[in-house]
Amino acid sequence: MLETRETATPFSEPDGGDLAASSSRYFNRELSWLAFNERVLAEAENQRYPLLERLRFLSISGSNLDEFMTVRVAGLAGQIRRQIEEISIDGMTPSQQLAAVHDEVLKIEALQQQTWANLKTELVGCGIRVIGDERIGVQGERWLKEYFLEHIMPVITPQAIDPAHPFPFVASNGIGILFSLNRVVDGSPVMEMILIPQALPRFVRVPGPEAIYMSVEDLICRHVEHIFPGFKVNGHGVFRVLRDSDIEIEEDAEDLVRYYRTAIQRRRRGMVIVLQLQGRFDPVAEELLRAQLGLDRALIIKTGGLIGMAGLAALVEEDRPELKFEPYSPRYPERILEHDGDCFAAIREKDIVIQHPYESFEVVIDFLRQAARDPDVIAIKQTLYRAGKQSAVVSALIAAAEAGKSVTAVVELKARFDEEQNLLWASQLERAGVQVIYGFVDWKTHAKVSMVVRREGEGNRTYCHFGTGNYHPITARIYTDLSYFTADPAAGRDVGRLFNFITGYVEPKKTDLLSISPINLRTTLYNCIDAEIANAREGKPAAIWAKMNSLTDPDLIDRLYAASQAGVEIVLVIRGICCLRPGISGLSEHITVKSIIGRFLEHGRIWAFANGKDLPSRRARIFITSADGMSRNLDRRVELLLPIRNRTVHDQVLGQVMLANLLDTEQSWILNSDGGYERVGECENPFNLHRYFMINPSLSGRGASLTSGRKVPKLSLRRGNI
Known part of the structure; x- marks a missing residue:
């Protein structure tokens, strides 16, 4: 017998066929x-x-x-x-x-x-x-x-x-x-x-x-x-x-x-x-x-x-x-240790994704500290949304500026309840010679990105860090987030365009990899959803897996409703607010929504699109992002959506991180069509994603040990168990 607990259900029952055209298709935020x-x-x-x-x-x-x-x-x-x-x-x-x-x-x-x-x-x-x-x-x-x-x-x-x-x-x-x-x-x-x-x-x-x-x-x-x-x-x-x-x-x-x-x-x-x-x-x-x-x-x-x-x-x-x-003590990525702590050498070899808090946020700090003291580093550009009161990130940027490097920091003054602290950081950074930019008046700069330009050989190489969470060492021990490191030239060019957009209002005419809100992030998501709709209509496998903190944007919700009506199987892992009403015949019967509440706060944002093959597969299109499914993120903030092309990182984000979220039973709640949440409770094969990641190291951070025989238990999707 399943042990269940339902939270308050203040929402009305569906009205049937007219629901798709009425405001009742949404829950109140x-x-x-x-x-x-x-x-x-x-x-x-x-x-x-x-x-x-x-x-x-x-x-x-x-x-x-x-x-x-x-x-x-x-x-x-x-x-x-x-x-x-x-x-x-x-x-x-x-x-x-x-x-x-x-x-x-x-x-x-x-x-x-x-x-x-x-x-x-x-x-x-x-x-x-x-x-x-x-x-x-x-x-x-x-x-x-x-x-x-x-x-x-x-x-x-x-x-x-x-x-x-x-x-x-x-x-x-x-x-x-x-x-x-x-x-x-x-x-x-x-x-x-x-x-x-x-x-x-x-x-x-x-x-x-x-x-x-x-x-x-x-x-x-x-x-x-x-x-x-x-x-x-x-x-x-x-x-x-x-x-x-x-x-x-x-x-x-x-x-x-x-x-x-x-x-x-x-x-x-x-x-x-x-x-x-x-x-x-x-x-x-x-x-x-x-x-x-x-x-x-x-x-x-x-x-x-x-x-x-x-x-x-x-x-x-x-x-x-x-x-x-x-x-629990977070692991330090073995890939970087194999290069004697040289972050740049490890990233040059292959892209790396780090999952906090299971892997140490210290690697992000070390990336910036190494950049600050490396004589070949020419420039550092950094966004700061929430950095905490004792920020090693800010200290690294100050050290870099004092070492004569060109350092630019985009400090977001509109980060709620961190405004005062961010004003203090901005003042300290400016005194050290950092070029401090406050971004747009109307939009918050919510994207989390670092850019390091380094002289190598006959030219320069750009190293980038993208995060789904803040540059905050305290929350990085509690929030589950992804940190992605790459030296992909296309990513470097796009990040340069992003900073020019923020600092000089120079809107990029095109990007090679990144989608940026409020320019084209929404369009990219819609195109991916529409591709799944087309596949479903052609009888091909069609599915969407997504993980975020909140889903409130009515247009995005309607796009997901349209996908469900076309037969696209959709599973959403939404920790907090969800205005989408799942499980309604003729509207959202192919959509499942779950919320995970546990020892760590689920904070990462991931989108996965089947792309004509059953999920999970290497054909799937995978994105990580700083944006939630909210109108403010898509229309009134500067956010990033980044496709994952590296094979090992792709496998980790989809086959480890995303799949573990779907398989979790011990910390999961299922959203019903009336707005109530029901705890999954006891089942035959219980699974706790937090425990899994505390025990098992990541793929892309393991370096040579990935092929040494020290196996990580492979996750598999049992159809119908979500």
């Missing part, structure tokens, strides 16, 4: 995202995972939901305030979407609280306690008091709420406490607020062999008599605020750097989107918050449990390795 986050939350109840990893999934679901509210839901609320009646692809107005989203968020918040209650009980059984009102013994209480007086009391600032004291500003993700007091000497009522500085730890751990934690808000409330001597405490209420955190670009922005520096400041004072109230909140205090925070279209969440689920990440840091995944 926002509700689909919430269904994704519910799948993330479901992993917190997955008994196959160690306990603290399950807690991590709960924390991630909280962090995800916070970002969703401050960006997507804030956008809906903004449309309503500005009276913008833009209809979503599924036919809903902003007001209808906001109401539906609020309902689903409340359901998910209740699920999070129940999950936290369950995990909290299990943690106690493992010697980890999170306390609230309960006492912990004389020594523990003494330590808490001393910690409060030494580390908390000097930092917090109580503020009276009355006509003489203006209501304080509450930052986004800010937690505050309202206290209802009476002055002992005269009995007069007083309302006081304490805003908890975000520099304070979310949870405090009591020293000792048993892990005892207390939230900082509970610690403050426990020692309130030290804050308000001479007052009687009648009650208190803990609250949390989330604000609109999106940044909109104005078309007439004359200086992007200056604009973003001021926009970041404005974002901190955005409209309140969520007010979360904990416990039995005092009605007078609640009314005060409602009046002072300006809760236009805001969601008010009342809970008896924990607020700010993302903060549980602090508990995951507890040193209990038996309650976490076994540590």
Whole structure:
């Protein structure tokens, strides 16, 4: 018997024959995202995972939901305030979407609280306690008091709420406490607020062999008599605020750097989107918050449990390795080690594809470091979308510029929530002599590419790195992505044209290999889909396999519907949002959609087209890309789509990476035609793609060992098991 779990199904059932012409053929984007986050939350109840990893999934679901509210839901609320009646692809107005989203968020918040209650009980059984009102013994209480007086009391600032004291500003993700007091000497009522500085730890751990934690808000409330001597405490209420955190670009922005520096400041004072109230909140205090925070279209969440689920990440840091995944050390590509660490020599010999996090991101860093110190390297060009706070990539570019090389960095200021960090990197790069370009005003530069020009023999050779993920060493340990290295002259010419397009707005007349959005990436995908449709009509094998993070573009979805109607067999691996409705007779009966949620975050983007032969085959057309199936990626971002022509790399991307995603059962969910997701559960031949790649090395990175007899288990597709 299959073990299944279905997430919320807020979508209507198909209407039959008229569906193909109606907006009901699409799922709502926002509700689909919430269904994704519910799948993330479901992993917190997955008994196959160690306990603290399950807690991590709960924390991630909280962090995800916070970002969703401050960006997507804030956008809906903004449309309503500005009276913008833009209809979503599924036919809903902003007001209808906001109401539906609020309902689903409340359901998910209740699920999070129940999950936290369950995990909290299990943690106690493992010697980890999170306390609230309960006492912990004389020594523990003494330590808490001393910690409060030494580390908390000097930092917090109580503020009276009355006509003489203006209501304080509450930052986004800010937690505050309202206290209802009476002055002992005269009995007069007083309302006081304490805003908890975000520099304070979310949870405090009591020293000792048993892990005892207390939230900082509970610690403050426990020692309130030290804050308000001479007052009687009648009650208190803990609250949390989330604000609109999106940044909109104005078309007439004359200086992007200056604009973003001021926009970041404005974002901190955005409209309140969520007010979360904990416990039995005092009605007078609640009314005060409602009046002072300006809760236009805001969601008010009342809970008896924990607020700010993302903060549980602090508990995951507890040193209990038996309650976490076994540590994993990424492999370094043997191909490069065989060339004594010379990346250029290894790439000259043959193209290489690296799959992170199973293979080390350090090879990307080494590629740039080698370029920086190599006297024969003339120039380096690099895109930077998200690079992290401690970026070895940026350090390598600075070292190259200081060594006298021509270095160009395209720094994307519009990378959401990384704008401030990217401004800092841009400043450091410019001081080192790097030519910093900020790209287009209207389009984000989302393509991930490095280009190194090196003197060799009588001329120059160009080495390129293409990535499906960011140049971010931290996320590269968690996100599954592909890094592709090549010295193919055609790729080098195209990358040169790409950088000229970004830096000088010189749109390439033609490209040899690459497809670039918003120029021709969409057209390339459509041509490939249309070729499969033609093959299906001629009775040839016709199939499409694709892997991406999101699929929301209605035109691309309609093209896939047309392919299904022609008989093309389509399997989509979409981790997050999917607006395509699969499994509808006469519309999408040949389309299967699955989502994989597990130890690593599936992030790579791959397209595979059968090209007249049964997949997988060496005749298949394989592409890797930086773009998801979203309108913004296809029309409003600079993205790359790269065909894979090298035979070994082709086999690895299709026969290893893509096929393993299709075969996975242990971490997979299947999307039903009503919008619900059903976990695959137990089966006769279970397969876990993360475990497979942690154990088995890649093809193109193995070098001479590929033919040494050390075999990698070959994957095979069992027809009908997807």
